[in-house]
Amino acid sequence: MSGWDLVTLAAELDQAPLASPLSEALAIAVIADVLRSGGVRPPSVAEWQALVAGARRGPTVLRFDLRREQLGVVAHALQSTSLGAATEAALRASPPTDPTAALEEFLGAVFPLTAEMIRSNRFRREEMLRRWASTWRAAIAGETAAASTERLGQIDYRKALVEYERAEKARVEEAAKRAEALRLAQEAEAAARGWRE
Amino acid sequence: VRPLGPPLRIKRRTAWELAHRPRLDEIGAGLRRLAAQADEDAARQELDRALRAAVAVLPRSPYYAACLRQHGVAVGDLRGLADLTALPMLDRAAYRSAWDALPTGDLAGAVVVKSSGSTGEPVSVVREPFEQLHMWGVLGFWLTQLGLTLPPRPRIVLLDPLPSALEYSVRVRVVGDGRGALHRLSLLHPRVRERLERADPAVIFGDPVGLHWWGRVRPRARPKLLLTSAQHFAPTDRAVISDPVVNYYATTETGPLAWECLTTAGVFHVLAPDVWLESVAGELVVTRLRPTVVPLLRYRTGDRGHVARHACPCGFHGWSIHGLDGRHACAFVRPDGASVDAWQLAALFKQVALDAFQLEQTARDRFVLRALPFADEPRLLADLDEALRRLGWTARTIARAPVAPPVGAKPEPFRRSFA
Numbered sequence: 217m218s219g220w221d222l223v224t225l226a227a228e229l230d231q232a233p234l235a236s237p238l239s240e241a242l243a244i245a246v247i248a249d250v251l252r253s254g255g256v257r258p259p260s261v262a263e264w265q266a267l268v269a270g271a272r273r274g275p276t277v278l279r280f281d282l283r284r285e286q287l288g289v290v291a292h293a294l295q296s297t298s299l300g301a302a303t304e305a306a307l308r309a310s311p312p313t314d315p316t317a318a319l320e321e322f323l324g325a326v327f328p329l330t331a332e333m334i335r336s337n338r339f340r341r342e343e344m345l346r347r348w349a350s351t352w353r354a355a356i357a358g359e360t361a362a363a364s365t366e367r368l369g370q371i372d373y374r375k376a377l378v379e380y381e382r383a384e385k386a387r388v389e390e391a392a393k394r395a396e397a398l399r400l401a402q403e404a405e406a407a408a409r410g411w412r413e
Numbered sequence: 414v415r416p417l418g419p420p421l422r423i424k425r426r427t428a429w430e431l432a433h434r435p436r437l438d439e440i441g442a443g444l445r446r447l448a449a450q451a452d453e454d455a456a457r458q459e460l461d462r463a464l465r466a467a468v469a470v471l472p473r474s475p476y477y478a479a480c481l482r483q484h485g486v487a488v489g490d491l492r493g494l495a496d497l498t499a500l501p502m503l504d505r506a507a508y509r510s511a512w513d514a515l516p517t518g519d520l521a522g523a524v525v526v527k528s529s530g531s532t533g534e535p536v537s538v539v540r541e542p543f544e545q546l547h548m549w550g551v552l553g554f555w556l557t558q559l560g561l562t563l564p565p566r567p568r569i570v571l572l573d574p575l576p577s578a579l580e581y582s583v584r585v586r587v588v589g590d591g592r593g594a595l596h597r598l599s600l601l602h603p604r605v606r607e608r609l610e611r612a613d614p615a616v617i618f619g620d621p622v623g624l625h626w627w628g629r630v631r632p633r634a635r636p637k638l639l640l641t642s643a644q645h646f647a648p649t650d651r652a653v654i655s656d657p658v659v660n661y662y663a664t665t666e667t668g669p670l671a672w673e674c675l676t677t678a679g680v681f682h683v684l685a686p687d688v689w690l691e692s693v694a695g696e697l698v699v700t701r702l703r704p705t706v707v708p709l710l711r712y713r714t715g716d717r718g719h720v721a722r723h724a725c726p727c728g729f730h731g732w733s734i735h736g737l738d739g740r741h742a743c744a745f746v747r748p749d750g751a752s753v754d755a756w757q758l759a760a761l762f763k764q765v766a767l768d769a770f771q772l773e774q775t776a777r778d779r780f781v782l783r784a785l786p787f788a789d790e791p792r793l794l795a796d797l798d799e800a801l802r803r804l805g806w807t808a809r810t811i812a813r814a815p816v817a818p819p820v821g822a823k824p825e826p827f828r829r830s831f832a
Contacts, residue, residue, distance in 0.1 A: 404525075
């Protein structure tokens with residue numbers, strides 16, 4: 217089964233660290249070039265502005281502030297690894313009907329990922345690459361479509377954030393109880409032990 | 414003999430232990446299962462499952478929740494041991510400052526204990542009720558592994574050479590037939606040999622100093638098993654004792670980690686699936702896999718060694734530590750020429766707020782304590798003086814140097830600088 221070799225792509229990214237963030241204009245130019253090379257008309261200037269500003273949907277400021285650096289990370293990967301050629305091939309094989317909507321979908325899916333997370337955490341890098349592949353309907357080498365979907369579900373950082381926020385809320389509610397339990401633990405009698413550590 | 418340091422409160426009611434017996438038996442069964450598992454893939458699969466269960470609770474720990482978010486790690490990322498490298502390591506200094514943010518929740522019945530202070534930086538460690546008993550489950554594993562069985566009403570003795578001279582007796586309901594007793598006997602009290610023979614223990618926990626005493630005095634008692642920890646136990650020490658001796662490696666923060674093979678000296682078998690050990694740049698890094706209220710992932714022990722899987726001639730299958738280099742051994746020399754293990758004094762330092770210290774013997778009757786000024790200084794110096802007297806220094810001087818001890822790769826809290 218052919219498809220994107222994520223191991224190779226990750227290794228190439230390791231070899232090409234991002235020294236400084238790409239400007240918004242340069243990132244857009246790089247992505248637009250790849251789209252054109254893949255036979256797809258890139259978004260218009262106004263559409264890019266809307267994509268970066270996140271005007272279509274979404275409530276949080278953070279989500280849209282991150283879009284510039286997310287586009288910068290993608291552009292860097294397209295420019296410095298075989299991701300660019302792989303993306304062009306995927307675009308030719310399965311041209312998107314609305315590339316702007318596809319990009320919006322991608323940015324919506326990676327909304328919590330920062331450039332630093334993608335640089336330093338192999339799972340977030342894998343998530344970014346898989347979401348980019350999913351955006352352009354590219355297969356992952358050695359995986360069935362179902363396996364790729366399952367893996368994407370496993371490493372979905374959005375789900376983790378929901379879980380962390382739920383846990384945080386519970387912790388805040390139980391903070392006083394926890395502090396009291398710790399105080400009692402410090403005053404408690406120690407169990408008699410017959411060993412040394 | 415007056416105990417040194419503040420009084421301890423000992424939990425004498427032990428009926429609560431019974432509720433934990435099934436889980437302690439599971440601990441023993443898990444250790445036996447992994448020790449007999451020759452198939453590495455099957456062993457790894459079991460450890461991967463244990464890891465997934467251990468990390469599932471991380472969002473409930475304030476420390477780990479912040480850590481996961483800071484590093485963009487999702488719990489679902491950590492599917493197996495190979496994924497652990499996505500997490501940063503936790504060092505002793507970070508543990509020391511975040512000890513109360515580590516627990517995930519239910520702290521009913523928990524106690525806070527302090528590490529021995531052997532590196533000069535005592536660490537507070539939260540112990541839930543099960544963790545207070547966990548070692549009894551490991552003892553069950555060792556007994557089975559060595560083909561030993563306990564007699565009815567087993568007596569267990571902690572043979573204690575520490576200058577604190579603490580003694581107590583309590584019932585132990587989770588060992589053997591559940592009708593056992595634990596006696597802590599101090600070597601500094603009179604008639605210890607007679608009292609030990611009267612106890613006729615089935616198991617003796619001690620350290621190299623206690624076992625030296627055992628080998629020298631040879632009490633009329635035949636324990637099934639002796640155990641030692643805390644300091645270096647040399648093969649020559651083992652040779653003078655005819656009964657089986659388990660030399661185990663443990664820290665207060667992690668619990669027991671490994672035990673020295675009785676067939677191949679210097680090889681420590683890892684207590685999987687309770688724990689997983691990595692060797693990172695030669696340093697042993699611990700992940701606790703058994704479910705606990707205090708999760709511990711990638712904890713840097715500060716001890717050195719490398720970990721490899723092998724089938725040992727003793728019949729053990731699994732991972733073992735080779736070249737374990739823990740605390741630096743240090744023997745002080747008494748005026749009469751006898752060697753005394755300096756680490757016996759470590760317990761005194763755990764009771765004071767002290768960032769780092771070094772006690773150096775500069776002459777047979779002279780010591781220097783290096784540490785920045787700290788509270789309770791007079792009390793510690795008085796306790797040290799009394800401890801040295803009890804250990805055989807009839808005349809001694811402890812000079813005080815109010816400076817930080819030298820910084821090395823590993824703290825050296827006890828040092829002797831003369832031949």
